[in-house]
Amino acid sequence: MDVIHRYPVLMPLLGILLLAKFAVVPILSWQQEYAERIVYQQKRVAKGEAAIANQAQTASLLKKLQNDVSSLQAQFYPSGDNAALKLKIQKTVEQLASEHNITMSNFGWGYSGEVPDTNISRHVMSFQFSGKTYDLLQFHLALESGEKIIDLSRFTYMVQKQTSGRLGTARGTIEAMVFQLSGEASEQGNQGVSNNG
16 A cells, blocks of 8 residues: 555556456457458448449349350250150161161170269160271261261271272171260250240
């Protein structure tokens, strides 16, 4: 007590320090937090306003993207029964071969499986062929330029009876992959176009 009487300035100084510690500092830190929240909210509002301002552009880009997806999906076979699809593809390939005077034999289906990280299945077919080299080239072109993707993964052939004036005949083997959308991919594409288009 003697110290307090000797230094009368200590009590008011102690009071000011206590007031600063328990009243002023909490108010300042609360103001700082509140100011940070206001800045954060302003940034969110600015992002929202920018999104609203770009909504027309975003909608047109979404429509273009949906059209692109639809046109890409049109290049794959639709989901459904694999056996029926394989029979349809085999008949199509045999018809193309017949139109181009190519003789086919030993048509068969190899492995089928999912393409990694996609909703697409691939089916591998192989067959042997023989015919005039020119007709074979036309058949090859028709196979790869069809409406649906047919990827010739292996194409081996041997040319015979070739002369300077004739291309001769060819025989060999083709291994090709066809691609089919899974049920999910087909439904997603249809929903995207019908919901927003």
